[in-house]
Structures are given as structure tokens and as C-alpha cells.
């Protein structure tokens with residue numbers, strides 16, 4: 001019994017301590033969130049998100065080149081729309097050739113042939129009401145119209161050459177609708193669907209909404225994003241999206257228990273997003289002297305990976321490309 005009680009021998013060296021980590025951080029698991037502007041030459045810092053910028057494609061390509069050389073494997077594109085004057089009820093700028101995403105996809109594919117390109121599919125940056133949905137007159141979500149619109153946007157991105165569409169709207173049935181449209185376009189084997197399956201009505205999205213001008217004009221997202229105390233609903237949403245054909249499922253914010261549940265339920269990659277507020281909190285804590293920034297970035301990310309995440313959307317991606325060998 002005394003012998004079994006000895007633990008320290010198992011991690012008494014950096015190498016055996018490394019082996020205690022069932023899952024290792026590596027560059028290939030980082031997906032860098034990009035705020036893409038419709039103005040091709042724009043490059044402006046985002047106040048609420050340390051070291052993050054809104055960029056047009058002409059500035060984004062030279063910015064990404066050294067990161068790709070350092071081992072960046074994937075980016076996810078979030079549109080930051082040209083301005084409120086072009087927003088409307090159905091978010092028509094989302095997949096417009098005058099919008100931020102459509103013109104950039106072929107440019108990025110050509111500039112970085114090996115980079116895995118993901119596009120967020122959401123309407124909130126483009127709708128005049130700021131919701132990730134199409135609404136009825138009374139302001140409630142019209143699920144059928146939302147599914148139709150979101151799946152059309154996903155198909156547009158697919159036709160433009162994106163590798164993976166990531167619908168973040170949480171409309172019921174949008175995964176099946178997107179899959180069917182990809183099949184009808186003969187793109188079902190070329191374009192993956194990464195479903196934001198367990199997306200919560202979290203307070204941790206604040207900095208993003210400032211970055212992408214995507215805050216709801218009225219009300220909140222509580223009627224279509226999951227209530228933070230919910231756990232069974234997340235399991236139900238993840239199971240449903242997997243049955244509808246999701247190639248990967250995403251959890252956001254990066255809640256460890258929900259990531260762990262997702263890993264149990266899923267035979268495909270489980271992706272976690274360390275969202276803007278979680279990222280900004282690490283910076284704010286480090287600035288307040290609570291802990292060293294690098295230590296905080298590593299530990300919060302290692303917790304996400306320990307919980308089961310196979311890939312992570314992280315605003316710390318550029319730093320990890322330097323920190324990881």
C-alpha cells in the first residue's frame with residue numbers, strides 16, 4: 001500500500017511530467033480568428049481585443065505570411081461589415097461580393113494553398129437588428145427563414161472555395177439544410193461543416209461584438225443561444241448536429257465540462273473557442289498582476305485541451321506559434 005501511495009516519482013523529471021499530459025498542445029490545433037473588413041486596405045486595431053486588428057484582404061495576406069511560415073495551419077474568417085448603412089433584415093451583405101468574405105476566399109486560397117480556411121456563417125454582423133437570425137415582425141426568431149438564409153450563405157462560401165463553413169447561429173436544423181445544399185451543388189465532399197453546436201448566451205462575447213459591430217440592436221441572444229446553466233441541452237444540440245452530418249462540433253465559450261461531454265458523444269473532432277471575453281480576461285488579469293500572461297495563456301489553453309478539445313479557436317494563436325517548438 002505504501003508503494004502505491006508514491007506519486008512524485010512519476011513526474012520527477014520534465015520528460016515524465018510531459019508524458020502525464022494525455023493530450024499535447026501543438027501548432028496544428030490552433031485556429032486563428034480573423035476580423036476581415038470589406039475595405040481591402042483597412043488595417044485598424046481593435047480596442048477591446050489586445051493585439052487584434054480589423055484588416056482588409058490586401059493587408060491580411062502580408063500579415064498572415066510570416067505566421068504561415070511559423071506553422072499557422074488554419075484561420076476562421078469573421079466579417080466586420082462595411083457599415084451600418086448596408087445592414088438589412090436578412091443580412092444580405094454576408095455573402096455579397098461587396099461584402100468582406102466572398103472576395104477574400106479565392107485570394108487567401110491562392111496566397112496560402114495549404115492553409116485550412118474556415119468561414120463563420122452568421123448573420124449578426126450583417127443584420128440591421130444584430131441578431132444571428134431572420135426575425136418575424138414581432139422580433140422573435142423565424143427559424144425556417146433563418147435556416148434558409150444561413151444555408152444559402154454557407155453554400156455561397158462553399159462555391160467561393162472555402163474549406164469549411166462554421167454556422168454560429170444555432171438555428172434548429174441548419175446543419176441538415178447546409179449538408180443538403182452542399183450535396184445538391186456536388187460540393188458535399190469538398191466542404192466541411194463545423195457546427196457551433198453548443199454555443200451559449202454568454203457574457204464573454206462582449207469584446208467580439210465591439211470588434212465586429214455585431215451586438216443585438218434589441219433584446220439578447222437568450223432565445224436562441226443556450227442558457228449558461230444548461231448542460232443537457234448542449235448534449236442534445238451536439239447529438240442532433242452530429243446526426244445531421246456535422247463533420248466537427250464546436251463548443252463556445254470553452255467550458256471544460258461541455259467539451260468533455262462533447263468528446264464522449266462525438267466520433268469527430270471537438271473544437272473549442274476561447275472567446276473574446278475569455279481572451280481579454282487573461283490579458284486583464286496579467287495586466288493587473290494576477291499572473292504572468294504566458295503562464296495564463298498556457299494554463300487556460302491546457303485546460304481546454306485536457307477537457308478533450310482537438311482544436312482551438314484562439315486569439316493567442318500568433319503567440320503560440322512562437323511559444324511552441
Ligand SMILES: NCC[C@H](CC(=O)O)[C@@H](CN)CCC(=O)O
Pocket residue numbers: 120122124132168169204205206207208209214215221274275276277
Ligand atoms: N456569430 C459571431 C459572434 C459570436 C458572438 C455572438 O453571437 O455575438 C461569437 C463568434 N461566433 C463571438 C466569439 C468571440 O467572442 O470571440
Ligand SMILES: [Zn+2]
Pocket residue numbers: 122123124125131132168169214
Ligand atoms: Zn452571430
